[in-house]
Amino acid sequence: MVQVGGEVGGSSIAVIARQMDMIRDQFIAEVFDTMKNEIQGLDYDSRMLDMWEASITELGLVGGSLLVPTDEREARLWFSVWEDRAGDPSRLRAAFESAGIRARLACGQTADGLRGFRASLKQAELVKAVVHAGGARRGARVVCYDDVAPIALIAGDVDALRRYVAEVLGELSVDEERNEWLRETLREFLVRNRSYVATAEAMLLHRNTIQYRVAQAMELCGGSFDDPDAAFRVQVALEIRRWMAPAVLGAP
Numbered sequence: 485m486v487q488v489g490g491e492v493g494g495s496s497i498a499v500i501a502r503q504m505d506m507i508r509d510q511f512i513a514e515v516f517d518t519m520k521n522e523i524q525g526l527d528y529d530s531r532m533l534d535m536w537e538a539s540i541t542e543l544g545l546v547g548g549s550l551l552v553p554t555d556e557r558e559a560r561l562w563f564s565v566w567e568d569r570a571g572d573p574s575r576l577r578a579a580f581e582s583a584g585i586r587a588r589l590a591c592g593q594t595a596d597g598l599r600g601f602r603a604s605l606k607q608a609e610l611v612k613a614v615v616h617a618g619g620a621r622r623g624a625r626v627v628c629y630d631d632v633a634p635i636a637l638i639a640g641d642v643d644a645l646r647r648y649v650a651e652v653l654g655e656l657s658v659d660e661e662r663n664e665w666l667r668e669t670l671r672e673f674l675v676r677n678r679s680y681v682a683t684a685e686a687m688l689l690h691r692n693t694i695q696y697r698v699a700q701a702m703e704l705c706g707g708s709f710d711d712p713d714a715a716f717r718v719q720v721a722l723e724i725r726r727w728m729a730p731a732v733l734g735a736p
Contacts, residue, residue, distance in 0.1 A: 508680060560608075562601065573628040580626050590615055590629040610636035616729040617642055635727050644723055646732045652721040656704040659733035663704070670701040671722040678709065 553559040571592065579588055590611035592604030601682070601734040607629040614632050619637065629636065638645065650657045656667060669687065673694065680698075684691045707718045724732055 495686070503713065509573065510625050539665070562604070562606065573626075573630055576628065587625065588615060589626045591626070593629050607623040607636070609649065614639045614727050617728040632727055635724055638724075642728070642731050645728065649721045649724055649732045650734050652707075652717045653705045653725075656701055656733075657721075657725075657734045658736055659730050666697055666727075667720045667722055667725055669697040671719070671726060673698050674719045674722065 499716075550562045551559055552561075575592055576589075590608045592607035592611070595601070595604045611627050611629050611632055614636050616625050624631075651666070656663055656670075669683070672686055673680070673683045676686065680691050680694045683698075684694045687694070705718060707714050709715050
């Protein structure tokens, strides 16, 4: 018998897994969320099991698994992995999409033993917090800890993050449509080593358009590429915005 920390309805509880040969090798914790519309009018447990079995079949290379529904909208899942590649985020995404599951999935990292079992759940919970902050704007239905680790580690205080984004981005932090494409253009520009050509190719836009947008964005946030520390702070703020907007943006 294994006791696993969990939380239901805001009260701390212990989820008990009996006769499950799984506390060995490696584990990935997952959290299904926003399933209410999908399971309305259906038997919850059987629906969740069907969804889980579909995705686990597509994934392959896995051992024992555990599914624990926590309420009508969410379940916590663990499964053991016999080969490292089965826990690769790209394989998780492919399996989830191939199974045709209309839900959102937050994944922890592969980890060893009981400590890893708990750590992976904690990571999945952090990912879930980031995804919830992003709301409906985030198109990705499968988000892994590796995708958002730096953001997830600081996502607990949304108010503080909102203040930080406003301080760094200035007027560019206001939640407006024009600002949105300026922010995304500047983010792409920074992650592509400030290459106008590479950014234009990635965004399918003309190089002059990228130059104009970058100049406009930097003017709004009052930043300068001459100051590497300032440029780094802008990039951090834009990455926070990428995953946690609109929760971290200012009102128009």
